[in-house]
Ligand SMILES: Nc1ncnc2c1ncn2[C@@H]1O[C@H](COP(=O)(O)OP(=O)(O)O)[C@@H](O)[C@H]1O
């Protein structure tokens with residue numbers, strides 16, 4: 046009964062959230078000091094020049110009036126023009142989005158695989174030295190933030206043992222046949238595995254920096270959840286059926302242990318996406334985050350607004366996917 | 382012929398007190414043996430030891446668990462697991478927690494037949510459907526597609542009973558299978574288990590704290606107190622006159638099994654003290 050209602054309610058709250066985000070960003074970046082027009086003009090510019098340009102970008106109007114004009118544009122798909130690049134914000138932002146999405150999803154995949162494997166191994170070998178080792182490794186992974194992992198990885202695999210690229214997204218001298226900006230996906234579809242390898246060699250270290258803390262969180266949460274599940278009656282009953290310990294963990298405990306982990310991993314994934322801002326800067330990776338930092342440095346107000354709105358849309362989307370997965374995994378929700 | 386023979390089994394908490402002390406009991410093929418004793422006596426622990434599901438905090442110190450001529454405690458773990466899975470089954474105490482909430486009933490019942498006994502999926506599905514019909518579940522095909530939360534406690538216990546009989550085991554351990562149920566459902570379930578046991582000729586170790594139940598479904602019984610068997614008797618002989626004072630007191634404390642309205646008498650304190658001294662406890 047409630048599906049349509051749920052979706053409508055969801056869309057409504059999403060709209061309100063995005064509006065709130067838009068208002069806050071819009072006003073905050075106009076209150077902090079720094080004049081974007083003065084910054085883009087050469088030192089000798091006259092006050093007259095500045096006033097003319099300021100009027101051109103509509104920055105001479107009151108802030109609510111500016112918001113009104115901008116908001117009306119956004120509703121028609123026009124996010125304004127970047128002050129520094131003099132290009133439409135929407136096109137610029139959408140062109141960078143694939144790079145950040147590919148990086149975030151690669152990091153998420155690594156975190157889920159590594160964290161999941163650690164949780165399953167730790168559960169299978171619980172109360173042994175192996176579990177102790179996993180706990181210690183997890184504690185270490187969590188006590189260092191992602192950007193420090195980035196520096197450590199650059200030092201280890203970029204400087205001491207230079208086996209991975211530490212800068213950029215792809216080797217520029219390569220012949221790139223791509224028609225979309227989803228380079229990694231497209232290289233796989235075109236079966237250009239040479240390009241896939243080059244891309245991965247660039248993405249691995251930034252992705253690892255983002256993935257290491259999340260992998261540790263997944264390992265801890267999932268292992269705890271698995272261990273609690275392993276004591277439940279239906280797991281004990283399944284044991285009497287003659288199944289191996291590995292199968293009992295995988296088939297009986299894991300599906301139930303996933304549920305409580307999933308929600309938290311969703312929240313943590315949005316933090317990971319937030320982490321791309323600094324990590325992309327660190328690895329000169331041409332994604333949204335890197336662009337965001339440039340935009341802030343240049344006080345490129347329309348660009349900042351566009352990027353922040355896009356991040357907010359991504360976060361909302363992640364939360365929606367998590368909720369849908371939760372419903373799909375939980376039979377109680379699946380059947381009303 | 383003896384199918385299960387537990388010999389001098391001693392089990393303890395790791396670095397802790399003994400939970401079972403030199404327990405011996407036999408279950409003949411096709412026999413129903415009651416295992417009675419107050420809560421905490423170690424009844425479930427015996428069942429868990431037989432089925433190989435002792436908690437990790439607990440270890441077997443000594444003794445034998447001979448199943449069909451083979452001492453399970455001497456087998457490698459994987460072999461023991463498969464042998465027990467193929468020949469024994471458990472009817473658990475609480476039907477509300479004994480089914481996996483995220484899996485459909487069908488696979489929960491057929492997996493063992495397919496994965497451990499090597500049946501085809503189709504044969505296994507047909508088999509469990511027949512069994513569900515045998516435990517008087519209406520529309521078995523539909524129930525096999527349902528999730529546990531869609532079914533009542535009584536339904537779930539019927540499913541668990543059917544599931545226990547699915548692999549045609551030689552021995553079933555029923556651990557207080559009616560305790561968690563409504564009084565009105567208890568009788569039906571008890572009857573159901575007794576009927577299934579008789580039809581399939583399965584040996585049954587029936588754990589209960591209710592002597593009235595023992596008198597109805599068991600041929601023999603073992604009385605457990607503080608991890609020790611204090612009496613091992615045929616049901617007829619036991620109800621005619623228990624040999625051990627604790628058994629006698631337990632029998633006296635049970636509302637007369639023919640008269641459920643009779644009052645409950647506590648076991649007299651002097652008897653308790655005497656038994657505790659005898660089994661070396663406290
Ligand atoms: N997982 C466990 N860890 C430690 N002690 C336990 C555990 N399970 C049961 N015990 C103890 O073992 C004894 C026997 O328990 P149990 O066999 O469950 O009793 P019963 O089934 O007769 O009520 C009790 O004293 C109980 O406290």
Ligand SMILES: [Mg+2]
Nearest residue numbers: 424425426556
């Ligand atoms: Mg018990």
